Amino acid sequence: MAPLSRTLFFRMALVWMLGATTATADDWTETAQRIRELRAAGSYEEARSVLETSTSGPAAERLAEAEVLDLALSGDLAVRAALAEADSLHTVVESEFSRGRLQAARVPAERRLDLLRGVLPENHPDLARSMVDLATIRMVSGEPEAESEFHEAARRLRARLGESSEALTLLYSTLGGVEQALGDLESSERWLREAVAIESRLPNRSSDEWSYPLTILARVLDQRGELARAERIDREQLRRALASYGEEHEQVARSLNNLGTTLHHLGEYADARDHFARALEIRRKLLGESHPDVATTLNNLAASVEALGDLEEAERLKRETLRIRRATYDEDHRWVAATKTSLGLNLRRQRRLAESESMFREALPALETSLGAAHPEVARGWFNLAMVLADRDRVEEAEEAGRRALRIFRDRYGDSHRHIANTLRWLAAIRTDLGDLAGAESLLVEACETHDRARRRIATEEHGEFFAGSPEPDLAMVLAARSRPLEAFEAAERGNGRLLEAALLTAGHGRISPEVRARREAAAASLGRAEQRWSRTRDRPAEDEDRRTAELDLIAAQAVWADVMSAIGARPLVPPFGARRTQTALVPQTALVGWLDRPFAGARGWTWGWILRAEGEPQWVRLPWDPGDANGATTAARLHEALDVAAAWPMRVTEDEVTRMNRRRLWDDRIGPLLPFLDGIDRLIVVPADELAGVPVECFLDPEGRCVADRWEISYAPSATLLAWLAQQGKGDAVDGLLVADSSLPRATEECRAIRDVIGAELITGEDGSESRLTLRAQSGDLERFRFIHFATHAETASDRPDRSAVVLPPEPPRAFLSAVLDTTPWFDGRLTAAEILREWDLDAELVTLSGCRTGRGRAVSGEGYLGLAQAFLRVGAHAVVMSLWDVDDRASAELMSRFYRRLATPGVGAAEALAAARTELRDLRDPDGSFPFRHPVYWAGFIVLGDPA
Missing domain, CATH: 1.25.40.10 (Tetratricopeptide repeat domain)
Incomplete structure (x- = not known):
């Protein structure tokens, strides 16, 4: 936006x-x-x-x-x-x-x-x-x-x-x-x-x-990230504006625009779009068609429309924004350039590459004129151009533009910034595409070192997701191609699940006191200001007084930052366990599998699969590259969309031939080539692949028409290190169960009662299951006594900010507006967010189940899969999380959960085994009329286990 x-x-x-x-x-x-x-x-x-x-x-x-x-x-x-x-x-x-x-x-x-x-x-x-x-x-x-x-x-x-x-x-x-x-x-x-x-x-x-x-x-x-408070203020401001000025006033338009912004950040893109559209209508009437504020609202509206997937309408709105800003400002004004850049990105997403390139080339001179040739925004402009040139298979031009971006980033940021790491990673892909594996490896080693320095310097989980694009998986593929499988596995593992590992292994589940958190934020702000002053003066002569002062200020700020990081236990990331240590957590019949994907220029790219068994070296297999269809959609993306559409369909669905074909092709591309290394394997533990995020491998079909779920027991792990770490922790002493049901949902209480009959758990609904009540129990340590925690509630996922994904609980009693705004105590809005779970909760649970819709979704992050609620519960002490990948069918979910817990109550049966058996039973369930209502994978494959499967 x-x-x-x-x-x-x-x-x-x-x-x-x-x-x-x-x-x-x-x-x-x-x-x-x-x-x-x-x-x-x-x-x-x-x-x-x-x-x-x-x-x-x-x-x-x-x-x-x-x-x-x-x-x-x-x-x-x-x-x-x-x-x-x-x-x-x-x-x-x-x-x-x-x-x-x-x-x-x-x-x-x-x-x-x-x-x-x-x-x-x-x-x-x-x-x-x-x-x-x-x-x-x-x-x-x-x-x-x-x-x-x-x-x-x-x-x-x-x-x-x-x-x-x-x-x-x-x-x-x-x-x-x-x-x-x-x-x-x-x-x-x-x-x-x-x-x-x-x-x-x-x-x-x-x-x-x-x-x-x-x-x-x-x-x-x-x-x-305090969206509940922000939304409350924005809605109150809108009410006040309407009361004071009536329907058509600039303050009303401004209030609508502000509320739209908050709704957009909440992931409520349709509501945000509607608020922006109303603000636009008012501003056009009051200010005319060509006012700068009209352009601002058009631009915001375009962002929400684009988030809803309507790229063509977003393009139209951005072109209108550009027309107004061109009429208002000089052609080299930064807002004109920024709008051209935004339009270029939109056109690239539409695969209209020539037009995208033209727009980026128009934006670059304006950025250089308004900001100076050495500004980071100019570097980003060169990088945008480089990417679209690579898309057009003009590799040499793309590489030169990328190197220009790299020079500017280095001059501005030194040797420890994520933009430098990302640019080096991209240049390495160009070298790989050209067959220069040695050159690619050299660039990737530097990229990994730069990425690590940048990540350590930030060292906060709030910002960590922005550093998740690790170059380590790219290095792993280059090393595999150079026949160094053990090194390749180590590199891949360094890039997998690192946000979660950093929280679990270096910072006591990522929770620190408010006092230390405040010190950290103040130190980060001070360090940022010192770096800005240094960047403005470092090119001056050494004897320059301002330069000397800025350098001393920077050294002092870095020392304060280091002290604060030491106080919260932040230190260089714990090295991954490695293949040998991971193998100690694998029984002979279990294999750990994963895939890595990397696009190159044009329609080319690499896909590699790897397998780690309890003994022997990791095995690497070069797999077919899927360039996607005319719209860039890969087989996995098409299956993902088909499952989402089927899940949202109001009637019972049966499988179509196109969906079966995509399930077959994914077997051919992802599983079939690995079969020589899977003899004697009964269980597969899957490390998330970027391209397969949200697509369960259980539903892939082999040449005989059998599902992967019929051949192996399947579970998922964010990384090999986390899997081994969880296995080493052992199960705690908790024995009780806690069931949280949203009584407003037709089948939620019924589902929880059926589970209670099996495991004898405590069932809470209504006010007892509110956010404030659960937070009090978490703060008192009461939640640590539960072996199983089950949420039969709605959930919200935030693709832009995974820490804002939330379990939706009953609403809290209203508070007086001004006292609520000025009071800094927790604001309970009925949304238990991932960030709040990280701050307030501590568990010793064998399993947390999130049976609502899309509870396993969130932000798709390289090397992490989806980040959201599930990762938050793993961070605070859950050994495994059962979660859903799409909208769940009420009846199918209730049937699956009752069968799952019956199996889980059997001594020696773990979550993955129990879920596999429950899925099979659900798929084979026959109605009185002889039909099989749940044969489509949308009904049985949507729930997966993340974490320790045992």
């Missing part, structure tokens, strides 16, 4: 620069705005007349305006000239700032502050506002030390206007917006909460008035 938070911040700062007090439509707001317009025009006599005829407004604000006008009309021509120049410069500052031209705004801002210092008293609000203008420009330009000027301005405003002035509210709101733009979300939230608290104490302030600080706070909470 568009950088909404930054757009909102600039609007927030503009409100400050314009001198407005609140976003309400009261008389004083309009009067103050009119006075400032007259002052900017030099019409001080008319401005005084407007002030004298007005009776509204805070006394302190009116007095401050009168003081300026008295000075201007005092007869001192020098004073009037200084004020006139300062007031006219205010308009220049506001205009340049609104266009994102920070340096062009800085010079007049500095001149205006000098002029006002010469004529106004020290504690005059206009002088404080001018200080804030310049501090805002400096901080956004990368000078965090300018924050001290905000605090000096606040001191002056307090001295003049008191503790609860609207100007002070707006100052803290602006500071919060600046901190947000700079990425310091913790500081931003603190200042914005202070602004909201001051605003709530203002005299004559209605609780129904629309609030700028609340708007920015919602965006910050959104970025921090």
Whole structure:
């Protein structure tokens, strides 16, 4: 999506620069705005007349305006000239700032502050506002030390206007917006909460008035993952805007746009689309077809439409966005370039490669002009061009563009940034495609080292998913091709399941105290600012004072960061167990299998399969590469889509020939070539493959028409290391079972009662199964006594942020809005997210079952499969998780679960064996009319076991 938070911040700062007090439509707001317009025009006599005829407004604000006008009309021509120049410069500052031209705004801002210092008293609000203008420009330009000027301005405003002035509210709101733009979300939230608290104490302030600080706070909470709070604020702001302004007003459009943003981040793309569409309708009516805010809303609408899969409509909306921005800004403006880049990415997804290339080539000169040739966005522009050139099989040109991107990234980031690792990985694929395996290996070794350095430096699970694109699997394939199978396995394992391993093996299930978490966030923000200062000064001469200061600041920030990381147990990732140690966890009849895929230029690529048995070296097999159909959809992708469609179909479905053909081809491509190495094997443990994420291998069909599930017992593991680690832990002493049912779902309580009859578990529904009640039990340690935990509830999966995937529980009692916003205690919204599970839960469970729809889905991540709820439960102590890959049929799910738990209650039977038997029984279940209602794999293959299968 568009950088909404930054757009909102600039609007927030503009409100400050314009001198407005609140976003309400009261008389004083309009009067103050009119006075400032007259002052900017030099019409001080008319401005005084407007002030004298007005009776509204805070006394302190009116007095401050009168003081300026008295000075201007005092007869001192020098004073009037200084004020006139300062007031006219205010308009220049506001205009340049609104266009994102920070340096062009800085010079007049500095001149205006000098002029006002010469004529106004020290504690005059206009002088404080001018200080804030310049501090805002400096901080956004990368000078965090300018924050001290905000605090000096606040001191002056307090001295003049008191503790609860609207100007002070707006100052803290602006500071919060600046901190947000700079990425310091913790500081931003603190200042914005202070602004909201001051605003709530203002005299004559209605609780129904629309609030700028609340708007920015919602965006910050959104970025921090607190979507429940953000959504509550956005909905309240929309209610207030509608109550104050009616249906068709800019504040209503803005509120709709903000709520749409939060809904988009919640994964509710259809609702987000509808809110953006309504905002667009209002803005077009109020602002016309070609206003920049219309372009912003079009761009957001395009993002939600694209997320819903309508690439053609998204393209249309992006082209309309581009038309407006071209009419508004210069052709080399960064927003024009950004829109061209977004359109180029859309066209690439549509496989319209020539048009995509043209759009990227148009964007590059504009990026270089607006940002400079050495800016990271320019590097990303070159990399986008490189990828589409490779798609068009113009390998040499693609490689050159990729190397240009690499040079810029290296100059900017040094040797420990993910963009460098990703670019090296991509260049290695080009070398592999050209047959230069030695060159590819060299590039990949460097890429792996760079990736590890970058990942260690971040070393937080919140950001870890963005570093999951490890180059290790690519190195594994190159090593396999060079006949080094053991090294290849070690490399593949270093790239598999590393987020989960890092949490389990290095950070005590990833949970740290709030105090240490706050220290970590502060240290990360400080390190980021120090790196920015160093990047701006490192090319200066060694004796340059600013360069020396920046280097010392960077060294100090790195030391603080290292101390904090040591405090939370973060250290270099634990080395993978390796083949020999993993084999100790495998019984003779078990094999660990996995696949690796890597596209090259054009329609070429590599697929490799590997097998590890209890004895012997890993075996590697080169497999057929699937280039996909005319739309780029591979066999696995087509089967994935067919199963999703069948799952959503309201009637009972039977299998079609195309689905059977795709199941057969996947056997031929993925299983058949491995058969020589699977003699005597009864159980397969599958490590997720990127291309097969969400496609159960159980349903592949062999040449005789038998399912994989009929030949082997199947389970899944995020990695060989995690599988071996779980096996070494042994089962705990927990014996009880806990069943959580959503009583609003027709069959959920019935399903849980049937399970209770088998295993004698505790069944909770309604308020007893609410998020707050379960959180209290988790905090008390009560949940550690359960061997089995079963959720028969809805679930939500978030493909963009797996930590936001959630188990949906009964709603909590409503809380008063303002107290809920200002209170920093946990917000229980009925959504038990993966992030909350990681923070609050500790288990000793043999099994967690998530029987709702799509509970095994989330974000598809290279080397991880889907990341979401299942991984969260494994992180906090579950040995295995049973989860669903698509929408489940109520009857089929209930039948499967009752059979599964009956098998599981048998001594010595593990989760994988119990699920395999239950699936077979369900598939063979015959209705009284003689039919087999559950023969289609959508009914029996949707549940899988992740983790320890025993």
